[in-house]
Amino acid sequence: MKNVQQKLSTSLEENQKYFRRILRTDKNFDIISRTTMVADRKAVYYFVDGFLKESIVEKLLEFFYSVTPEDLPEDSEELSRDAMPYVEVELLEDCEQITTQILSGVMCLFIDGYSRCFAMDCRTYPMRSVEEPDKDKVLRGPRDGFVETIVSNTALIRRRIRNPKLSMEMKNVGSTSHTDVVLCYMEDRVDSGFLQQIEKRLEQIKTDALAMNQESLAECLYPHKWYNPFPKFKYTERPDTAAAEILDGKIVLLTDNSPAVMILPVSVFDIMEEADDFYFPPVTGTYLRVTRFVIALLTLLLTPTWLLFLQNPQWIPPQFAFIKISGDVYVPLFAQLLILEFAIDGLKLAAINTPGMLTTPLSVIAGLVVGEFAVQSGWFNAETMLYMAFVAIANYTQASYELGYALKFMRILLLILTAIFGLAGYAAGLVITFLSLLLNRTVSGESYLYPLIPFDGKQFCRRIFRKRIRFDINLKE
Incomplete structure (x- = not known):
């Protein structure tokens, strides 16, 4: 038209x-x-x-x-x-x-x-109930979540921030779809220069439609460096998380027809934070956060490091001799690990597309058949299945799908380089992974590794250790 x-x-x-x-x-x-x-x-x-x-x-x-x-x-x-x-x-x-x-x-x-x-404006959109999102569950805290109606989502944020400084600007994106996009921020805490930059980018977007909602908007806002898998945005379906990020000076973008909101700018430390870190006492919150960082590091390094040691068995200390393969190896270990990397994603896709009533029985059947008979048939060794099972489960410690797959891509790269070049390839893979993080930039152009690089001791401790909330109490007689 x-x-x-x-x-x-x-x-x-x-x-x-x-x-x-x-x-x-x-x-x-x-x-x-x-x-x-x-x-x-x-x-x-x-x-x-x-x-x-x-x-x-x-x-x-x-x-x-x-x-x-x-x-x-x-x-x-x-x-x-x-x-x-x-x-x-x-x-x-x-x-x-x-x-x-x-x-x-x-x-x-x-x-x-x-x-x-x-x-x-006396409209009402068909919408589901405001319930806790399946992906961003918490052990303690509110059980509401964003829905596909943008007005309801803004109301959930307003309910938590009752301050006139909270601004919500409505934009319209897409020459055909005319999708509503809300720019949400605290006027006295946001970086005004970055805010003007985002407003200018939204006005300059030339697209027919935001077919994939927030993902289409993300690609329009940051079209560069598509080959770097580490995410530039943080997504959440929790109103409490969005409100906390707004109070921290971040900008939140809400897209109509999407239950997830975009938070920017964010570093890798921001993306790895979760709501559970703040709903528990400082000691417990710190433990959960440190555990998440350690497990993320293990998911990246476990299988490539194991492959490197098996290629060089003389490096294995006697007390760690149990990591060696006990049975016969019919398929090269590198091929086993690579096949399992893709097989796990295949099982994920199958679980997503399986009707709800059949998910549990089919998961049990898949676990028995793939796990037990794959080892007995000689395709895979038990040790390979064990380490890949840990990696598959550990990936779910990350709330961000994008970060989980970025670590997966880096792990596959490490496996390939280690299998071909040995120790030199392993070292090269580590360097490439570090450079992917170091050279990556947030949407605002800042360091993706801040506050580690450039180093800010106070902010770094804040990212690692969960501290108590400070209260300013004025007692008047």
């Missing part, structure tokens, strides 16, 4: 012809137009079936039926301000903007003789 810049006419008949052609009300059964009378003037209103609160619409129509010619002012603004019995009413005169509002679910009323229409 080609957008035509056109203003409304005072003639209702001309406006009806235009929107009948643009909205194709004769073909689209869900776009409804109803003709009515407001006082002694003919009127028509447009809306999308399924987006309206019927009880509110009935009350509005009851009001319009009761309006007399003497009560109807000549100025549309006066009617909207003094006589319209609804809170969210906006006067629009640009036809393209009106079209977008109608397709977004806003009811637009046109009255003959007025050059502006009355856009009444």
